[in-house]
Amino acid sequence: MTRILRSSTSLWFATAVFVSAFLVFQVQPIISKTILPWFGGSPGVWTTCMLFFQLLLFAGYSYAHLLTRLLNQRRQGAVHFTLLLLALLVLPMTPGVEWKPDGTENPTLAILLILLANVGLPYFLLASTGPLLQTWFANCLPEASPYRLYSLSNIGSLAALISYPFLVEPALTTWSQGQIWSLLFCLFATVCGYLAACQFKLGTSRQASQRHSVMANSANAPTWQRYLTWLLFPAFASMLLLATTNHVCQDIAVIPFLWIVPLSLYLLTFIICFDREAWYSRRWCAGAGIVSLLVIHGIAFASTTWSMPIQLVAYFAAMFCTCMVCHGELVRTKPDAEYLTAFYLMSSAGGALGGLTIGLLCPSLFSTYLEMQICMLAAAVILSGVFLLDAQATWLGDSPARRAIGTLAYCFVFIVVAFVEFGGGDNGVTKSMRNFYGVLQVAESPWGTNLIHGRILHGFQFSHPGLQKLPTTYYGEESGVGLTLQHLHSSQPIRVGAVGLGVGTVATYGKSGDYFRFYEINPTVLDIATNDFSFLNNSRAETEVILGDARISMEREPSQQLDVLVLDAFSGDSIPTHLLTREAFAVYLRHLNEDGVIAVHISNKHVNLGPVVSRLSTELGLHSAVFNSPERPPQTMKATWVLMTRNSDFLAMKEINDHAAVLADSTNFPLWTDQYNNIVQLLNIY
16 A cells, blocks of 8 residues: 555544544533523533433443454455444434423433433444454554544544533533534544544455454453453543532533533543653652542631532542553553453443442432442442552562551551541431432531521521421522512512422511412422421412423423512532523513512522623613622521612612612623523632
């Protein structure tokens, strides 16, 4: 083969591998962000998506392995070419509105079905590209090394992950992202289809049985212990990736940026370890991981709260170092060339096993996020164990005293992590319930009963019978919503809608003849509000709870002629951005009377939603004001509400105006729409 022809062939292979790797890691945040609003902005959306992609990655590797083992090159090309044509029929990849859930289905199953129908076959083919094209490349150019294609695929993967939060998401709408991805897939299918067609010209190659016999006669066949190693190390690394991502999203927000950072670090450990074995140092990787774990668990003993950047760095560093150890030890057991496909197949199976464990098994077994605690403890065992093995082989030597010191250090790390993760009390928790939308805990305090979601207080009620009807937490009489419900049409019944039930605190403002209609996506919240709190049951108003995503429910029902609409779904860590778009407010205004009021609760530890609401108010021509109510423990907490209305006379009332402040002008802030919203610029993580 001439040099020019070899270069041309290499370019075709390089293009296909790079584009496929880029598309594999671009589709994950694109499709996840697209469907995130349909499931209440829950962290479970990303976990389920990761589970799906890991399972399909394993399926793609299995397909490539079996295709090259069972069929000759001509039939390989025919099968793959046919599948590429079928995949084009699925495009574009963005799911239509007909896939929106109605709130009654299982969210995990619904997400898996959406992904399977819209990106299943294209992603399956992309996942198979690496191992399949490396085999074809070796057949076409036996004198060239196919492993350079593996390095190129890693570059494409990193380029996709890094470009999304900094270039793609800020500049393009989700619809545009999906369209461009689909066009790039057409490019990939064209190039890969050409390479598949080329397999016809090469004729039949050695049969699978011949290759299998060569493998079977190898003296270096892996043992079952080696196969188990190939499975378990990637499985734990995958578990730690998902558990860490879930943890930081619970603390900050469910956004692509916080999905991509840990995923990029995870991928980077693969690149480093597989590029050259010398890059992996047991001593430095395990040692740095131990330090990160001690920092994380030292936070528990600190008298002050550590800043979010420090906590993020510590968690991501611990995850990175642990994954380096897992993948470094994996590479140390890499087999001879004839067993590489089995090696990669077992590794991908391990990743899928980790995804199944975190995505399906743990939520069904545990009532809290116990998997993060288990992963932290397992990481301490692995890191300390590997560090001790390295130390005994080098500087500890055969000295009994030094070995005893090493063992004591190992025990110290284990005890510190175990004590922090499992040694705490129950903090008064009497009930803990977990589902797709997170962990809800009911806890007793000296004053009464609390509802906690993650680390956020979502409701409180006094235990004393004489105080149980008092509005508490963010809904006190001095809050924006409290002032509204007390002074709007005080002489006649009112109709109130509330997005987000909590414990039903606002129902305590209800009077005889009033109607309160709550929208709640999480059925467990309704169970707790009904059985553990009495705001709903004791309200003098008529109350009704509609289960399902609030916006989807409101889009499908006739106008409710509301006097007040309370938007209270943003104080937690999962910000449902689809409730704060221009299209969402158009739905709200359709349900609102002409002089009605929208009360938006924007208190949030990490996200400043003021500019979003201000820009919407300007866009829709609404009058608005911000209300900051003081903390009066134990009854109320600091709260920030924005009132928006067409009725300027309401905001001018003395009882309202005396508590109001001017909402900062945000005319230059980008308007949030269904196709564009970027929460990263609103983060307050310091």
